[in-house]
Amino acid sequence: MSGSDARSAFRSGVRDVLPALPANIPFGVIAGVATVGAGFDPVQAAAFAGMLFAGAAQVAAVELVGERAPLAVVVLTALVVNLRYLMYSASLGAHFRDLSARWKLVVSFFLLDVTYALSVAKFEGPNAPDPTGAGRWYYLGTAVPLWTAWVGSSVVGIVFGARVPQSWQLDFAIPLLFMGLLFPALDGAPSYLAGVVAGVLAVAGVGLPFNVGILVAALGGIVAGVVAEGVGTGAREVQEQS
Amino acid sequence: MTAQPLGGVSIWLVVVGASVGTFAIRLSFIALFGRLGEVPPWLERALKFVPAAVLTALVVPRLVYLDGALALGVDNTRLLAGSLAAVVAWRTESMLWTIVVGMGALWTLEWLPL
Numbered sequence A: 001m002s003g004s005d006a007r008s009a010f011r012s013g014v015r016d017v018l019p020a021l022p023a024n025i026p027f028g029v030i031a032g033v034a035t036v037g038a039g040f041d042p043v044q045a046a047a048f049a050g051m052l053f054a055g056a057a058q059v060a061a062v063e064l065v066g067e068r069a070p071l072a073v074v075v076l077t078a079l080v081v082n083l084r085y086l087m088y089s090a091s092l093g094a095h096f097r098d099l100s101a102r103w104k105l106v107v108s109f110f111l112l113d114v115t116y117a118l119s120v121a122k123f124e125g126p127n128a129p130d131p132t133g134a135g136r137w138y139y140l141g142t143a144v145p146l147w148t149a150w151v152g153s154s155v156v157g158i159v160f161g162a163r164v165p166q167s168w169q170l171d172f173a174i175p176l177l178f179m180g181l182l183f184p185a186l187d188g189a190p191s192y193l194a195g196v197v198a199g200v201l202a203v204a205g206v207g208l209p210f211n212v213g214i215l216v217a218a219l220g221g222i223v224a225g226v227v228a229e230g231v232g233t234g235a236r237e238v239q240e241q242s
Numbered sequence B: 001m002t003a004q005p006l007g008g009v010s011i012w013l014v015v016v017g018a019s020v021g022t023f024a025i026r027l028s029f030i031a032l033f034g035r036l037g038e039v040p041p042w043l044e045r046a047l048k049f050v051p052a053a054v055l056t057a058l059v060v061p062r063l064v065y066l067d068g069a070l071a072l073g074v075d076n077t078r079l080l081a082g083s084l085a086a087v088v089a090w091r092t093e094s095m096l097w098t099i100v101v102g103m104g105a106l107w108t109l110e111w112l113p114l
Helices: A003-037 A042-052 A055-066 A071-081 A084-095 A101-109 A113-123 A134-163 A170-185 A189-207 A213-241 B008-032 B041-047 B050-064 B077-092 B095-111
Strands: none
Touching: A003 A042, A003 A055, A003 A113, A003 A134, A003 A170, A003 B095, A042 A055, A042 A134, A042 B008, A055 A071, A055 A170, A055 B008, A055 B050, A071 A213, A071 B008, A071 B050, A084 A113, A084 B008, A084 B041, A084 B050, A101 A134, A101 B008, A113 A134, A170 B050, A170 B077, A170 B095, A189 A213, A189 B050, A213 B041, A213 B050, B050 B077, B077 B095
């Protein structure tokens, strides 16, 4: 593969990720504001944004820090929020099977909803690039602008976070952000049930010791979804047999 | 029940712990492929529901709790604005519109002398 192939693949990734940036920039600003608001100093907040590169998990974690939750619960909650990356890792792992170990570390670091969705569409679409050749550069082309925009907008939030008047209620943008992510993720009755069960458990679990409410709610919702799907599949099989 | 606020060292532990753990999650199957072949079906079945469950668990308490108490009445402006935003999110699946409408509704409800 020539250097110009790599460059054009990278540029094509950049072009494809640009439409996703406008929604990510306010997310970064809001996450930055929330993070310094929870008592992180500016360096810690910037490091968190750059190293974790996962907005929903970061916001969930810093809120728990603000509520004085135990350290283990904070970290575990962030990891449960990020469990969906296991799915992406599995799906992309098939495409990146033949990459060098070093490249596998690089693509893994940048793996999140947007980079995954764009790359899978590219690798499974027409004229797909070879993931071990131009494809990896396409992937980086989607990832680098996203990471840069995320860290840049986080820094804006960190710097101006203290100056945003309380009356703006900017923290309300956080559940709104999650809603914007939630509805595309709902697909079929079992996933709606998973959401309803998790929502009810989260409300019921607000007073639970050690702030484990979100953890319990998320796991309960996942179990409800799996069970509902199992029941549905079972019922269909019974119908087909009768 | 509530501990002392986390000190500087603990905050760094949160940063490093969550980041390293998340990196391990991202790397998991990308690193294992070739040795593993495929994802265990039971795991795939469970992971499918992670986004729906996690995101709802993060959203709902923020809408129905007001100053630490359950508030399901019309005086809870966040619940009203959030419900409107949920309809927008459902119809448009656009993060930007969801935020614009939700924040706009909240400010309108707060500042209108109703």
